[in-house]
Amino acid sequence: MSALAHVPTPSGPAAPAPPPRRGRHRLLPYLLLLPGAAWLFVFFAVPLLQLAAASLYDPSGSLSTGYALTWAFSNYPDALQAYWPQFARSFGYAGIALVLALLLGYPLAYAIAQKAGRWKNLLLVCVVAPMFTSFLVRTLAWKTILSDNGWFVGLLRDVHLLAPDGRLLATPFAVILGLTYNFLPFLVLPLYASLERLDHRLLEAAGDLYANPVQTFRRVTLPLSMPGLIAGTLLFFIPATGDYINAELLGTPNEYMIGNVIDSAFLVRLDYPQGAALSFLLMAAILAVVFGYLRRAGTEEVL
Amino acid sequence: MIGMGAKLRERDAPAGDLRLANLTKRFGIFTAVDDLSLTIPQGSFFALLGSSGCGKTTTLRMIAGLEEPTSGQVLLGARDVTRLRPYKRPVNTVFQSYALFPHLDVHQNVAFGLRRRGKRSTDDDVMGMLELVQLRDYARHYPAQLSGGQQQRVALVRALVNHPQVLLLDEPLGALDLKLRRQMQIELKRIQTEVGITFVHVTHDQEEAMTMADTVAVMNAGRIEQLGAPAELYEFPATAFVANFLGQSNLLAAEAAGPAGSDVPVTAHGARFSVPADRARSDRGAVYLGVRPEKLHLVGSAAQVPSGHQHVEGVVTDASYVGVSTQYLVRTGWGSEISAFTANSGTGGQHPVGTPVVAHWDPRHAFLLPREPGQDDRTTPLLDEPVGAPS
Numbered sequence: 001m002s003a004l005a006h007v008p009t010p011s012g013p014a015a016p017a018p019p020p021r022r023g024r025h026r027l028l029p030y031l032l033l034l035p036g037a038a039w040l041f042v043f044f045a046v047p048l049l050q051l052a053a054a055s056l057y058d059p060s061g062s063l064s065t066g067y068a069l070t071w072a073f074s075n076y077p078d079a080l081q082a083y084w085p086q087f088a089r090s091f092g093y094a095g096i097a098l099v100l101a102l103l104l105g106y107p108l109a110y111a112i113a114q115k116a117g118r119w120k121n122l123l124l125v126c127v128v129a130p131m132f133t134s135f136l137v138r139t140l141a142w143k144t145i146l147s148d149n150g151w152f153v154g155l156l157r158d159v160h161l162l163a164p165d166g167r168l169l170a171t172p173f174a175v176i177l178g179l180t181y182n183f184l185p186f187l188v189l190p191l192y193a194s195l196e197r198l199d200h201r202l203l204e205a206a207g208d209l210y211a212n213p214v215q216t217f218r219r220v221t222l223p224l225s226m227p228g229l230i231a232g233t234l235l236f237f238i239p240a241t242g243d244y245i246n247a248e249l250l251g252t253p254n255e256y257m258i259g260n261v262i263d264s265a266f267l268v269r270l271d272y273p274q275g276a277a278l279s280f281l282l283m284a285a286i287l288a289v290v291f292g293y294l295r296r297a298g299t300e301e302v303l
Numbered sequence: 304m305i306g307m308g309a310k311l312r313e314r315d316a317p318a319g320d321l322r323l324a325n326l327t328k329r330f331g332i333f334t335a336v337d338d339l340s341l342t343i344p345q346g347s348f349f350a351l352l353g354s355s356g357c358g359k360t361t362t363l364r365m366i367a368g369l370e371e372p373t374s375g376q377v378l379l380g381a382r383d384v385t386r387l388r389p390y391k392r393p394v395n396t397v398f399q400s401y402a403l404f405p406h407l408d409v410h411q412n413v414a415f416g417l418r419r420r421g422k423r424s425t426d427d428d429v430m431g432m433l434e435l436v437q438l439r440d441y442a443r444h445y446p447a448q449l450s451g452g453q454q455q456r457v458a459l460v461r462a463l464v465n466h467p468q469v470l471l472l473d474e475p476l477g478a479l480d481l482k483l484r485r486q487m488q489i490e491l492k493r494i495q496t497e498v499g500i501t502f503v504h505v506t507h508d509q510e511e512a513m514t515m516a517d518t519v520a521v522m523n524a525g526r527i528e529q530l531g532a533p534a535e536l537y538e539f540p541a542t543a544f545v546a547n548f549l550g551q552s553n554l555l556a557a558e559a560a561g562p563a564g565s566d567v568p569v570t571a572h573g574a575r576f577s578v579p580a581d582r583a584r585s586d587r588g589a590v591y592l593g594v595r596p597e598k599l600h601l602v603g604s605a606a607q608v609p610s611g612h613q614h615v616e617g618v619v620t621d622a623s624y625v626g627v628s629t630q631y632l633v634r635t636g637w638g639s640e641i642s643a644f645t646a647n648s649g650t651g652g653q654h655p656v657g658t659p660v661v662a663h664w665d666p667r668h669a670f671l672l673p674r675e676p677g678q679d680d681r682t683t684p685l686l687d688e689p690v691g692a693p694s
Contacts, residue, residue, distance in 0.1 A: 212419075
């Protein structure tokens, strides 16, 4: 019987590989990069340098008297000393919002990716749909929902979850809620992409190898969704830390984050050196957090 | 290695047979497994053979706990495991896709089951197992860095290292090329003999099932058509399906009128033949007279037919030389084409296309099978791929 399977198949000599193309074809990738690189240079690199210069201007200057580049490095410690509470608040609020978003977003992404079946696309549209309205409008909508005379606060007061004079608007709770809500899709979408690729047969294999559902999640699902989880948390955390709309609309100056301070430095107080120094401090702080996070997440032992 | 096998058997002491009792699985209106009952003795190598969609994989998944039966029971020894979650069953699976964890290296993959059961030091077990399949040097490689054959071996020892009561193999050799497949078949058989664990092997490859298993169950449409030792199934199939699924058969439509003495005389296409009564699955009414192609011998004239042999006359319509044998198609007087394989052993001449030949056989190699009245001859054409490959 085995002889049947050994009937030889014809095979011709392999054609020689064509010689690698030379000349302008090698330049093509760079030519394709050019428009993007030019854009980045003009609208990112140049303004960044300008901002760096502005952060070192003489702080005694003003728009009317003009600024002088005096390499005033003291702008940095001065700004930090004046606004460290807002700095701390930014990271604190964004961190709490991230935890909330993970609690909401991971099960959501998992359900859409692994359990939704034919509802998958519809549910994805539902996740993205709020983005069709402006960020500002969405946040203003929350202002209505959380308002002192709104039904939601009324309900919470009725069931005594909130004191009769308790309120949600203009509290840290409202700001964190706004951050969680507004940036949730940035966490859910990359997570979904990772979980969608997760081979269901690996979960079966884990179960077959004595892993209960919790162990299967911890040993297989979670490590395999790490790329999406890392991308999602970064895409959530970075804009959430720098955000100022939520604190502005849902909070009071007591809830102001560093974004609000930078906003007012540039547009209200017209203190360009301080605004620029705060911008760079925020950037540096976020980069430090991100690198620390990536180092940990990247080398973490998965077993 | 033999000593190690004995040790394992001791450790698994209170073991038992795997029993399936009236196992049924329906998906909507489709019945994948239909009232299946069988007993797989402890320590045996059991093959479930069938074409895709016959319910063999569903059966395996119900044993593993990955699929819940609609009705019926799965018993391990005296223990009913029907509703037990997969992670609580002393059963491990080698998946068709291997399902190796891509984020874990070979060592971690193999240690996975031991770790989940709380074993702290896994290194000796894991390295011992990797030694068994000659992958010691690959302990720190990731699955993506291994060849198909190596991945398959990792999948095998990842299951074996747990010393399950039953090891389930879901077409684990399907993705390998022919040569590697043969190698792994021998390897698997050797390992099974060494460790003495019950193997339940699902495959569509009849040759694979026959070379490895002690007992083969041929499944068709959710039911077992026949169960027995490979030689028994091949030499004396119970149904026309088995006769053609396991190798090829020439099945001639015949009529039988009950046994006469120790033989059953039959009439097929106007000619009279007889088959020993103990080779008859049916001895009355519509039957198939079956002869395997390699049991048919070709000679030039009726005078050359040995005494005691029976024969039909025909004309060679096709002759395929495949090295070890030549495979002929012979058109009979009534128009059916029967196949005959002759070994190229140097004896006996060749029969060119168009020459008249006489095909004869020893009646003790023929068999009678029940036939639906109205069914005509069933002779299979020559195939140049293993019989039973998925459609």
